[in-house]
Amino acid sequence: MARRVTGPEIEKLIQLLARLPGLGPRSARRAALQLVKRRDQLLAPLTEAMGVVRDRVKVCSCCGNVDTSDPCAVCTDPGRDGSTIVVVEDVADLWALERAGAVNARYHVLGGVLSPLNGIGPDDLNIAGLVDRAQDPAVKEIILAVNATVDGQTTAHYVTDRLEGLEVRITRLAHGVPVGGELDYLDEGTLTAAIRSRTPF
Numbered sequence: 001m002a003r004r005v006t007g008p009e010i011e012k013l014i015q016l017l018a019r020l021p022g023l024g025p026r027s028a029r030r031a032a033l034q035l036v037k038r039r040d041q042l043l044a045p046l047t048e049a050m051g052v053v054r055d056r057v058k059v060c061s062c063c064g065n066v067d068t069s070d071p072c073a074v075c076t077d078p079g080r081d082g083s084t085i086v087v088v089e090d091v092a093d094l095w096a097l098e099r100a101g102a103v104n105a106r107y108h109v110l111g112g113v114l115s116p117l118n119g120i121g122p123d124d125l126n127i128a129g130l131v132d133r134a135q136d137p138a139v140k141e142i143i144l145a146v147n148a149t150v151d152g153q154t155t156a157h158y159v160t161d162r163l164e165g166l167e168v169r170i171t172r173l174a175h176g177v178p179v180g181g182e183l184d185y186l187d188e189g190t191l192t193a194a195i196r197s198r199t200p201f
Contacts, residue, residue, distance in 0.1 A: 010036065062133075064109030064126050066091055074098075074107060081105045083140040085133060087159065089113055089147060097145065105143070108133060113151040114158055125155070127162060134168050144172040148193070 006014075010032060018028035035043045059065075060072035067073055074080065074094075084105035088094050094107045110125045134142060142163060146152040160170055176194030186194075 062129075063107050064091070064111060064129075065094055065107060079104070082138050084143060085130070085139055085141070086143045086145050087130060088145050089152065089155075093145065093147075103143070110146075110155065110159075113146065113149070113155040115151045122158065127159060130159065131162050131166075134163055134166050137167070139168055141169045141171060144170065146172075148175050148189075 013035070014025070014028045014032045017023055017031050018025050020028075023031065035046065056068045057066055058068065058070045060067060060070055060075060062071045062075045065072040065074055069076070081104055084103070085108050086094075086097065086103055086105050087108045087110060088097070089110055089112060091109055094109060097103060097107075108126070108130045110127065110130070112120055112125055114120060114122065114125065130142075133139060142159075144156045144159060146156050156172060163170055174197050176190065176197050
């Protein structure tokens with residue numbers, strides 16, 4: 001049986017850090033140790049930043065992004081193309097697209113995907129808000145940027161059905177061979193999608 005080498009306060013910090021995605025118990029211990037060792041440079045500013053985030057961050061009532069203002073910076077940016085809405089599963093997907101600089105449109109965060117096995121139905125997602133936004137005559141295209149999983153594709157089909165009859169073009173991300181990818185290392189599903197989504201050379 002391992003002996004406890006730290007007080008309950010540090011153990012609690014480790015346990016909380018271990019709950020974060022990508023941090024297991026070992027990584028959480030290393031992170032906690034760095035925070036404790038560098039209290040003035042890391043721990044104090046981190047504590048202050050977390051307090052600010054806790055008190056000021058809101059969920060955007062328009063798109064579902066998180067920001068310190070509502071509506072968020074993306075929704076209020078006049079340089080954005082308001083005719084296109086990119087639909088994503090989660091805020092992390094929105095941030096990934098923004099980092100890539102791939103699109104200069106507005107976004108809509110669903111808040112997950114349909115998953116009957118996990119008890120997630122249409123009412124648990126922000127689909128009604130998307131339908132409302134799509135009825136704006138200024139919106140010309142909805143890009144479904146959901147993950148290429150079974151639940152993601154089921155959600156995309158459901159959203160497409162809900163948008164039927166509106167004067168809006170519905171597109172989805174291309175699936176297939178990633179840039180720099182070698183065919184020998186790709187799974188069969190990716191190869192099949194690449195063949196089906198082939199384009200003129």
